[in-house]
Amino acid sequence: MQNIIKDKKGDEKYFSLWWYLVLAIVGLGVVIAVFIFYSSPIDARDVESKILYDKISDCLVSGGFLESDALNSNFDIFEKCGLNKEIFSGETSFYFNISFVSENKKIRTDIIQGDFSYGQDCEITQNIKADKFPVCNRNVQPFFYFENGEMKKGILQVLTASNQEGRKIPGIGT
Amino acid sequence: MFRRGLIISKRGESIVMSEIIFIIVNLLFFLAILYFVNTSSKGALAYEQVYAKQIALAIDSGKPYTQISIDFSKALDITKGNTDNIVSFNNNEVIVNLGGKGGYGFKYFSDYDVEHFFAGKDLVITLKDKK
Numbered sequence: 001m002q003n004i005i006k007d008k009k010g011d012e013k014y015f016s017l018w019w020y021l022v023l024a025i026v027g028l029g030v031v032i033a034v035f036i037f038y039s040s041p042i043d044a045r046d047v048e049s050k051i052l053y054d055k056i057s058d059c060l061v062s063g064g065f066l067e068s069d070a071l072n073s074n075f076d077i078f079e080k081c082g083l084n085k086e087i088f089s090g091e092t093s094f095y096f097n098i099s100f101v102s103e104n105k106k107i108r109t110d111i112i113q114g115d116f117s118y119g120q121d122c123e124i125t126q127n128i129k130a131d132k133f134p135v136c137n138r139n140v141q142p143f144f145y146f147e148n149g150e151m152k153k154g155i156l157q158v159l160t161a162s163n164q165e166g167r168k169i170p171g172i173g174t
Numbered sequence: 175m176f177r178r179g180l181i182i183s184k185r186g187e188s189i190v191m192s193e194i195i196f197i198i199v200n201l202l203f204f205l206a207i208l209y210f211v212n213t214s215s216k217g218a219l220a221y222e223q224v225y226a227k228q229i230a231l232a233i234d235s236g237k238p239y240t241q242i243s244i245d246f247s248k249a250l251d252i253t254k255g256n257t258d259n260i261v262s263f264n265n266n267e268v269i270v271n272l273g274g275k276g277g278y279g280f281k282y283f284s285d286y287d288v289e290h291f292f293a294g295k296d297l298v299i300t301l302k303d304k305k
Contacts, residue, residue: 038215044280052234084284088283167278169276171277
């Protein structure tokens with residue numbers, strides 16, 4: 001009887017409930033880790049923000065000269081730069097603010113589009129790191145322009161921001 | 175004495191069998207874990223997001239009337255060569271669906287008409303000005 005009990009103890013050493021519990025915890029841990037790793041977002045916000053700046057800068061300044069109609073009050077940035085107006089309106093993940101400066105004063109009102117709160121968010125992220133805040137890029141582009149037949153120098157100050165993470169689209173029945 | 179020896183022998187066999195089964199069970203468990211990690215790394219979940227973002231950023235970087243070619247071989251490995259509805263464009267959003275469960279969407283801000291087709295294992299995207 002004592003031997004039988006000892007044998008049982010030998011088996012229990014290998015097939016105890018605790019060991020299966022350890023396996024289950026390890027398995028669950030691996031599954032959760034893999035799922036979190038592969039479903040975590042790839043951060044493309046910085047690249048996107050830089051591309052937005054390039055696009056704006058390329059269409060406003062050509063050969064070092066500011067586009068002639070850019071200083072008009074009815075200038076349509078969306079049409080000129082090939083940007084989709086709907087994407088920058090309503091609940092959007094993008095923002096840009098363009099200032100036209102010459103001799104330390106603005107030569108026209110700023111062109112601001114997208115989520116206006118990003119302007120403040122960009123100020124905050126200059127000093128602190130905040131993951132959920134938009135990623136901002138500040139760039140300057142010098143340009144020449146004509147005023148009353150006289151050629152002048154100016155600077156384009158462009159702030160662009162993106163906070164797009166993308167979305168998983170639920171399938172039918174999920 | 176004989177009786178005692180026999181019992182010890184039986185107990186020894188029992189323990190050896192237990193050890194073998196124990197090792198086999200553990201091996202099977204860790205093989206299953208390795209298989210799961212391996213299939214997950216090659217799965218749709220990872221590549222849908224990568225391709226959606228790659229396409230959207232390529233569109234935003236491109237100028238009108240340009241053609242962009244993107245290597246789609248890994249995506250086609252997942253879909254076993256099927257190219258039907260794995261890439262779609264809707265309201266300035268590119269949707270890549272490799273697993274047949276909805277897919278992953280990413281918006282682009284450029285106002286282009288986007289056309290696409292597959293040339294072998296490459297996805298070819300043509301950007302056009304909106305009329």
